[in-house]
Amino acid sequence: TGDMYRALAWAARQNGIDPEKNPEALTALLPGWELRYRLLDDRTLQLFFNGQPIYQDKLRAPEVTAIVSQVARIPEVREWMLERQRECSSLGVIIMEGRDIGTVILPQAKFKFFITASPMERARRRLAQSGEVAADATLAKVAAEIEARDHIDSTRETAPLKPAPDAITLVTDGMNQEQVANHLAEIIKKSLT
The missing domain is CATH 3.40.50.300 (P-loop containing nucleotide triphosphate hydrolases)
Structure with missing residues (x-):
C-alpha cells in the first residue's frame, strides 16, 4: 500500500x-x-x-x-x-505489505508480520534496488532519511507506524527476500498444522 x-x-x-x-x-x-x-x-x-x-x-x-x-x-x-x-x-x-495493514487496513487478517530492518540495512537495500554504489556518505544520508521517515510515520496522529499487538516481528538484517519469504512461509505452515 x-x-x-x-x-x-x-x-x-x-x-x-x-x-x-x-x-x-x-x-x-x-x-x-x-x-x-x-x-x-x-x-x-x-x-x-x-x-x-x-x-x-x-x-x-x-x-x-x-x-x-x-x-x-x-x-x-x-x-x-x-x-x-x-x-x-x-x-x-x-499478501499485502504496508505500514498499517495489520493495525488499520486489515486488522482481522489471519497472519500479521511486522517486518523491519535497521536503517543502515534498509539504506543498503534501497541503493542496491536503484543500482547505486553504496558509498559511505550516500549510505549514511539514505539511512538518515529512512530514520526521519520512520520518526514521522511512527509519531503521526493518524495510523502511526507500529506493529499490531498480535503481529510477529521479524528483523531482517542480513536476509535476502527469498530467506524472508521462506521464514514467513515456515511460520505459516507451522501454525496451520
Whole structure:
C-alpha cells in the first residue's frame, strides 16, 4: 500500500502541489481521482492511476520519496485510501505489505508480520534496488532519511507506524527476500498444522 501513497505523492508533484504547505489542494482533487490495483492476466497486480498504469520508476523517484510521508499523514488522504486499500483484499488470497495493514487496513487478517530492518540495512537495500554504489556518505544520508521517515510515520496522529499487538516481528538484517519469504512461509505452515 505504500505504492498507493507514492502514487498520490507523484500526482501531487504532477499538479504542482506541496502537500505540507497546501494539503487542502491535494484533498480537493481526491474525489476526481481513481487509484486501484488490477489483477492482470499473468496473476500479478498492477497499480493504476486514473485508468493508466503507474510504474516503479515514477513511484520510486527521489522527488516522490521526499514527500510521501507528508502525503500519508494527511487524515483525509488516509481516509480516502482506506476503502481502496481494503478493496485489494477482495482480489483473492493476497499478501499485502504496508505500514498499517495489520493495525488499520486489515486488522482481522489471519497472519500479521511486522517486518523491519535497521536503517543502515534498509539504506543498503534501497541503493542496491536503484543500482547505486553504496558509498559511505550516500549510505549514511539514505539511512538518515529512512530514520526521519520512520520518526514521522511512527509519531503521526493518524495510523502511526507500529506493529499490531498480535503481529510477529521479524528483523531482517542480513536476509535476502527469498530467506524472508521462506521464514514467513515456515511460520505459516507451522501454525496451520
